[in-house]
Amino acid sequence: MSRRRNALKCEPITSGSCAVTRQQEERLAALAWGLAHPLRVRILQLLTKRETCVCGEIVEEMPVAQSTVSQHLKVLKEAGLVHGEIDGPRVCYYINPASLLELKELIGQL
Amino acid sequence: MSRRRNALKCEPITSGSCAVTRQQEERLAALAWGLAHPLRVRILQLLTKRETCVCGEIVEEMPVAQSTVSQHLKVLKEAGLVHGEIDGPRVCYYINPASLLELKELIGQL
DNA sequence: ATCGTTCATCGTAGAATGACGATTAGTTAA
DNA sequence: TTAACTAATCGTCATTCTACGATGAACGAT
Numbered sequence: 001m002s003r004r005r006n007a008l009k010c011e012p013i014t015s016g017s018c019a020v021t022r023q024q025e026e027r028l029a030a031l032a033w034g035l036a037h038p039l040r041v042r043i044l045q046l047l048t049k050r051e052t053c054v055c056g057e058i059v060e061e062m063p064v065a066q067s068t069v070s071q072h073l074k075v076l077k078e079a080g081l082v083h084g085e086i087d088g089p090r091v092c093y094y095i096n097p098a099s100l101l102e103l104k105e106l107i108g109q110l
Numbered sequence: 111m112s113r114r115r116n117a118l119k120c121e122p123i124t125s126g127s128c129a130v131t132r133q134q135e136e137r138l139a140a141l142a143w144g145l146a147h148p149l150r151v152r153i154l155q156l157l158t159k160r161e162t163c164v165c166g167e168i169v170e171e172m173p174v175a176q177s178t179v180s181q182h183l184k185v186l187k188e189a190g191l192v193h194g195e196i197d198g199p200r201v202c203y204y205i206n207p208a209s210l211l212e213l214k215e216l217i218g219q220l
Numbered sequence: 221a222t223c224g225t226t227c228a229t230c231g232t233a234g235a236a237t238g239a240c241g242a243t244t245a246g247t248t249a250a
Numbered sequence: 251t252t253a254a255c256t257a258a259t260c261g262t263c264a265t266t267c268t269a270c271g272a273t274g275a276a277c278g279a280t
Contacts, residue, residue, distance in 0.1 A: 021155065025148050025151045025152050025155065026148050028145060028151050029145060029146055029150070029151050032143070032144075032145035032146040032151075033142070033146040033147075034142075035138060035139060035142035035146075035217070036139055036142040036143040036145075036146040037139055037143075038135050038136050038139045040139070041135045041138050041139050042135050045131065045135065045219075045220065048219075048220050095220070100217060100220055103217060104214055104217055104218070107145075107210060107213060107214055107217075108214070109155075109158075110154050110155065110158050110205070110210055
């Protein structure tokens with residue numbers, strides 16, 4: 001059940017402004033999910049420090065295998081927290097500041 | 111592996127100010143984990159709207175079983191996002207504003 | 221003391237996560 | 251083209267999450 005940790009099983013009928021809230025609730029959960037693992041937080045911290053970072057550099061800094069880092073990067077990308085730009089044979093990752101702003105705003109509504 | 115989604119497997123030796131960062135990274139992940147499910151977000155929204163809320167009222171508003179709500183409340187409690195106060199046969203839950211502030215501050219450092 | 225209410229916990233089942241090594245796809249260099 | 255390098259994906263396995271019903275514990279009322 002609970003496919004990909006979004007969408008509640010028994011979604012109540014939403015009306016008017018409440019529908020927005022439902023969307024926001026899914027969005028907040030998705031964004032938070034991106035930060036919900038220490039390794040992903042560490043990746044974001046690294047990207048903050050270095051502004052931008054090639055995937056290989058990230059892997060070097062992390063205590064896990066390359067494939068694991070790649071999986072976490074995928075999660076971060078799906079949440080919209082980072083973007084990846086292909087640069088020749090490498091991929092250059094950077095934080096999406098708008099998503100962090102969005103996250104802070106959604107938390108601010110709580 | 112990865113016990114309870116905190117603590118990285120292969121923790122590098124931490125020194126000086128970096129140790130703080132490691133702690134913060136775990137803390138941020140733990141707080142985010144609390145928000146990382148739509149139902150938990152919905153619970154927090156409900157607590158925001160009503161200031162405080164008896165467990166039974168929360169269950170009524172949620173599309174899942176009582177035991178499931180109870181489990182999610184446990185997660186929120188463990189993250190420090192909510193507190194529960196025993197009030198006779200009921201339990202009265204309320205948000206811990208300090209934890210939300212902490213969360214925002216940690217995100218702000220990214 | 222007994223019953224009913226409220227909520228936490230137990231036990232379980234299915235799905236998802238997180239980790240790894242191996243493989244594949246894509247790009248650059250020789 | 252071939253070889254080397256980079257990063258994503260695949261396949262697998264152990265663990266964790268999420269959901270449920272059932273049970274248990276704590277309290278108030280009768």
